[in-house]
Amino acid sequence: xxxxxxxxxxxxxxxxxxxxxxxxxxxxxxxxxxxxxxxxxxxxxxxxxxxxxxxxxxxxxxxxxxxxxxxxxxxxxxxxxxxxxxxxxxxxxxxxxxxxxxxxxxxxxxxxxxxxxxxxxxxxxxxxxxxxxxxxxxxxxxxxxxxxxxxxxxxxxxxxxxxxxxxxxxxxxxxxxxxxxxxxxxxxxxxxxxxxxxxxxxxxxxxxxxxxxxxxxxxxxxxxxxxxxxxxxxxxxxxxxxxxxxxxxxxxxxxxxxxxxxxxxxxxxxxxxxxxxxxxxxxxxxxxxxxxxxxxxxxxxxxxxxxxxxxxxxxxx
Amino acid sequence: xxxxxxxxxxxxxxxxxxxxxxxxxxxxxxxxxxxxxxxxxxxxxxxxxxxxxxxxxxxxxxxxxxxxxxxxxxxxxxxxxxxxxxxxxxxxxxxxxxxxxxxxxxxxxxxxxxxxxxxxxxxxxxxxxxxxxxxxxxxxxxxxxxxxxxxxxxxxxxxxxxxxxxxxxxxxxxxxxxxxxxxxxxxxxxxxxxxxxxxxxxxxxxxxxxxxxxxxxxxxxxxxxxxxxxxxxxxxxxxxxxxxxxxxxxxxxxxxxxxxxxxxxxxxxxxxxxxxxxxxxxxxxxxxxxxxxxxxxxxx
Numbered sequence: 117x118x119x120x121x122x123x124x125x126x127x128x129x130x131x132x133x134x135x136x137x138x139x140x141x142x143x144x145x146x147x148x149x150x151x152x153x154x155x156x157x158x159x160x161x162x163x164x165x166x167x168x169x170x171x172x173x174x175x176x177x178x179x180x181x182x183x184x185x186x187x188x189x190x191x192x193x194x195x196x197x198x199x200x201x202x203x204x205x206x207x208x209x210x211x212x213x214x215x216x217x218x219x220x221x222x223x224x225x226x227x228x229x230x231x232x233x234x235x236x237x238x239x240x241x242x243x244x245x246x247x248x249x250x251x252x253x254x255x256x257x258x259x260x261x262x263x264x265x266x267x268x269x270x271x272x273x274x275x276x277x278x279x280x281x282x283x284x285x286x287x288x289x290x291x292x293x294x295x296x297x298x299x300x301x302x303x304x305x306x307x308x309x310x311x312x313x314x315x316x317x318x319x320x321x322x323x324x325x326x327x328x329x330x331x332x333x334x335x336x337x338x339x340x341x342x343x344x345x346x347x348x349x350x351x352x353x354x355x356x357x358x359x360x361x362x363x364x365x366x367x368x369x370x371x372x373x374x375x376x377x378x379x380x381x382x383x384x385x386x387x388x389x390x391x392x393x394x395x396x397x398x399x400x401x402x403x404x405x406x407x408x409x410x411x412x413x414x415x416x417x418x419x420x421x422x423x424x425x426x427x428x429x430x431x432x433x
Numbered sequence: 434x435x436x437x438x439x440x441x442x443x444x445x446x447x448x449x450x451x452x453x454x455x456x457x458x459x460x461x462x463x464x465x466x467x468x469x470x471x472x473x474x475x476x477x478x479x480x481x482x483x484x485x486x487x488x489x490x491x492x493x494x495x496x497x498x499x500x501x502x503x504x505x506x507x508x509x510x511x512x513x514x515x516x517x518x519x520x521x522x523x524x525x526x527x528x529x530x531x532x533x534x535x536x537x538x539x540x541x542x543x544x545x546x547x548x549x550x551x552x553x554x555x556x557x558x559x560x561x562x563x564x565x566x567x568x569x570x571x572x573x574x575x576x577x578x579x580x581x582x583x584x585x586x587x588x589x590x591x592x593x594x595x596x597x598x599x600x601x602x603x604x605x606x607x608x609x610x611x612x613x614x615x616x617x618x619x620x621x622x623x624x625x626x627x628x629x630x631x632x633x634x635x636x637x638x639x640x641x642x643x644x645x646x647x648x649x650x651x652x653x654x655x656x657x658x659x660x661x662x663x664x665x666x667x668x669x670x671x672x673x674x675x676x677x678x679x680x681x682x683x684x685x686x687x688x689x690x691x692x693x694x695x696x697x698x699x700x701x702x703x704x705x706x707x708x709x710x711x712x713x714x715x716x717x718x719x720x721x722x723x724x725x726x727x728x729x730x731x732x733x
Contacts, residue, residue, distance in 0.1 A: 120530055123522070213517035217570075220483060221534035222507035222577070432501065433486040 117223065117231035125232075128200045129239060132193075136247060139190060143254040146183060150176065150257040157260050157345065177262040184263065187255065188271040193247055194283040195312045197240055202291020203304035205232060206428070210299040226429035233292075233421065240288045244281030252276045259345045267402045268349035270320040277406040282413035287312055289421040296424055315416075319409060324351055326408045327401055331356075334394045347399035353380065354393040363390055434497045436461040436581045436613035437482055441491030444477050450637045451477040455491070457642040459615070459630055461580070464607060466624040466645075467617040468707055469634035475617040476514060478634065479583050482615075483511045495581055507536055510574035514585040516567045520559030524552060524569060528576075535577045543576035546602070564595040571599060575606055582614045588623050600627060625703040633707060635714045641706075649701050655683045657696040665696070672716045673709035684709040 122129075153176050159165035160173065206229075209215040219225055255276055258264045266272045274283060291308040298304040331354050355363040372384035382392045397405070435458045442455040452474035459465050467475050480486045481493040484501030498505045518527060524547065532538045547554065550568050558566060567587065574582055587603075588596045604627055607614055615632075618624055631648055633641035641648065652672070655665070659681045662674060670686040684705065685691075690698060710716050 117533065119533055123526060123530075124519070212520070213513060213515050214519055216480075216483075216485060216511065216513035217517045217519075217573075218530075218534075219485065220506070220509070220511040220513075220574075221531070222503060222536055223534045224501065224503045224506065227503075431487055432484045433480075 117228065118235060121232045121235045125201065125205075125236065128204075131200070132197065132243060135193060135196065136243060136250075139193070139247070140250050142186065143250060146186070147254040147257040150260055153260045154257040161345075173260055176260040180258075180261055180263060183258065183261070187251070187258075187264075187275065190247065190251060190275040191271055191316070194244065194274075194280065194287045195309055197243070197284050198287030198291035198294075198308040198312050199305040200291075201236055201240070202288040202293075203295045203298075203308045204301045205236075205292050205295055207295035207299055207301045207304040210295075211301055224429065226425065229425055229428050233289075233425070236288060237285060237421075240284040241281045244284030247275070247284070248277055248280035251280070259347075262345070265347055265349070267347045267397065267399055267405070270323070273323070273405070274316065274319075274409075277403070278410045279406055279413070282410035282417070286315075286413040286417040286420075289417040289424070290315070293420045293424045296427060319412070323405065323409065324349075324397070326405050327397060329395050329397055331393050331395050333391070347402060349397040349399070349401075351395045351397070354395050355380070355385065356391045356393055358389040358391070434461055435459060435494075436463070437465075437493070437495055437615060438497075439478070439481070439491065439493045442478070442481055442488050442493055443490035444474075444481065444486060445489045450489075452481070452634075453637045455634075455637075455639050457632060457639055459613065459632070459642070461496075461613050462611050463613055463630040463644075464604075464628045465613070465615040465630040465632060466621065466628035467615055467632045467634065468619065468621050468624075468711075469617075470619055470711060473619075473634040474637040475619075475634055476585055477637075478632075479511065479585050479615070479617060482583060483509065485511075507577075508580045509583065510577045510579035510581070511583045512567075512570045512574050512585065512587055514589070516563075516570040518558040518566055518569060520557065522558050523555055524558060524561075525554040527558060527569060527573060528554070531573050531576055537578045539576050539578050542578075543572050546572050546575070550598075564591050567591060567595070567599065571603070578610070580612055582612055584614065584616045586617055586619075588616075588618060588620070596623060621704055621707045631703070631707070633710050635711060638714075640710045640714070640716060645703060648706060649703065651688045652684060652686055652701045652706055653691070653698045654701050654705060655685055655691060655696045655698050656680055657683075657693075661693070661695050665691070665693070673713045 153173060156165055156169060157173060160170040206215075209218065218228065255264050255266050255272065264272065266276050273279065287308075290312060291304070294308045294311065295301070295304040298307060329351050353365070355365060355368040357363050368380060368385060368390060371388050371390070372381040374381050380392050385392055437457075437459040439455050439457055442452060443450060444452045455474070455478065467478065469475050477486065478493075481488055482495050482500060484499075484505075493500060495505055495509050500509075519530075522530070528540065528543050531543065532540055544554075547569070550565070552561065552565050552568060558569060561569070571584070571587065574584075587599060591599065600623070603614065606612070616624060616628070629645050631641055631643060631645050632639065657665075657680070659676055659679055662671075662681045662683060665671070665683065665685070669691070672684040672686060674684075675682045684701065
């Protein structure tokens with residue numbers, strides 16, 4: 117079965133390895149110039165570098181749109197796992213009628229599908245881990261640009277850390293289940309992509325609720341001499357009256373009109389007894405959120421995978 | 434033990450029944466012709482035997498066991514109608530798959546057979562002709578060394594030479610090893626010479642299931658005057674009647690000679706029998722004494 121699984125899926129596996137290698141090549145190429153500044157950044161954070169040295173980091177702050185597109189497009193990779201590994205696994209057999217061939221061999225369907233998942237599942241986890249490690253390393257270098265926030269950016273959170281392996285596995289199993297229901301490869305691939313995108317969007321919507329956000333006075337604005345990167349996840353601003361009630365933003369804007377897109381006038385609001393607070397998840401919660409999201413995805417994968425396996429092995433058609 | 438047995442088997446797709454109330458039993462060691470017009474339920478019956486579908490009613494048992502267990506799967510082989518193969522696999526890779534997935538696999542038989550057919554092992558299955566693909570599919574099934582071989586329209590879309598090659602090889606294999614073969618077809622002429630059990634399906638129902646010799650012995654073709662037909666039909670089950678001028682040809686179910694001298698009798702050929710039943714789908718509504726008694730009733 118191991119050989120058959122490899123023989124049937126080697127094209128997809130190798131293609132995905134190539135995609136990953138290309139992404140790795142590009143990201144390493146882009147990240148190498150920032151290896152030294154990133155090291156310095158960490159040194160500055162740890163206080164082991166001189167202020168003069170840390171000053172130089174300001175030279176790197178800049179907007180790099182091309183880079184962000186590259187980083188965001190990494191989100192496609194787990195989706196491809198579902199579309200190209202998962203969806204055709206059953207759909208192609210049904211479509212070509214070869215399920216009648218392979219399910220007529222002396223191997224029960226439970227073993228057949230179990231063996232396939234026993235190879236593809238771990239490979240997906242490994243691939244996802246590789247992607248996660250690569251992106252975590254690369255984005256760490258890009259932090260000096262000041263435009264990268266792995267916690268707060270919904271398109272970055274899922275490509276770094278421990279979420280990618282869970283995403284790869286979930287996507288694989290999702291494609292498998294869609295293939296079972298749809299039974300034709302191309303529609304199954306399209307539906308897998310759509311459902312996967314919906315799941316990603318859904319996760320991004322519930323992600324802020326993994327923990328109670330902190331509502332605090334903003335830290336003093338960092339002086340021009342200190343360069344530091346915060347990966348806090350800012351959720352918004354809260355206007356809190358001294359009596360404890362929260363005031364809607366529109367009321368605050370009426371009391372102290374400000375030009376659009378600019379920070380609220382704290383001095384004016386303070387005269388009305390309103391405090392301006394930040395609502396945010398501190399950066400140190402990053403890993404907790406990562407593990408929660410990975411856990412949700414793995415649980416979903418186990419559930420869908422279990423149902424699919426049961427459906428394929430119990431029901432005859 | 435029966436090689437294939439169904440009790441009250443029925444399968445409904447959406448509104449229509451593909452197979453309905455199908456009860457039959459085929460003893461081991463037979464070469465079975467599963468005959469019926471297109472859409473009669475032949476494929477449905479074979480799929481039920483392979484566990485490729487869930488019956489709506491009743492059940493199918495193969496070699497005395499439920500389909501789809503690993504023990505059953507090792508002893509049954511199936512070649513589906515379209516002879517599905519993995520198109521991208523080389524022939525040698527298909528053999529490797531067979532070897533990997535089947536404990537009773539006989540690699541020698543497979544290689545020998547493909548060599549005889551001059552099918553190159555390094556070609557991709559998708560690049561071979563339809564006839565060669567059918568031969569490969571059959572080879573994979575035979576190399577499994579099954580006790581029961583189910584072939585769905587194995588001869589369809591093949592040229593006459595390939596047909597006779599396949600049938601010839603099949604029959605020699607059957608002779609060597611004591612296996613049961615079920616072949617579905619809508620062209621009875623392909624199988625008339627070789628099969629010794631007949632299952633006739635029509636409109637999703639079993640019309641006939643029985644030993645060919647006994648079936649042929651239990652039917653007669655009578656020719657006589659038209660006006661005598663109704664009187665005869667009152668006492669003897671008539672399967673089909675065909676009027677030619679003042680004469681009528683009746684296919685009747687009767688093993689003993691008809692005493693009435695107006696009737697001249699001749700034995701029935703398999704093609705006649707099949708055609709007669711196929712022309713009269715309602716003949717299934719008649720009692721099937723000679724047919725049903727062959728089937729053990731123990732499973733009801």
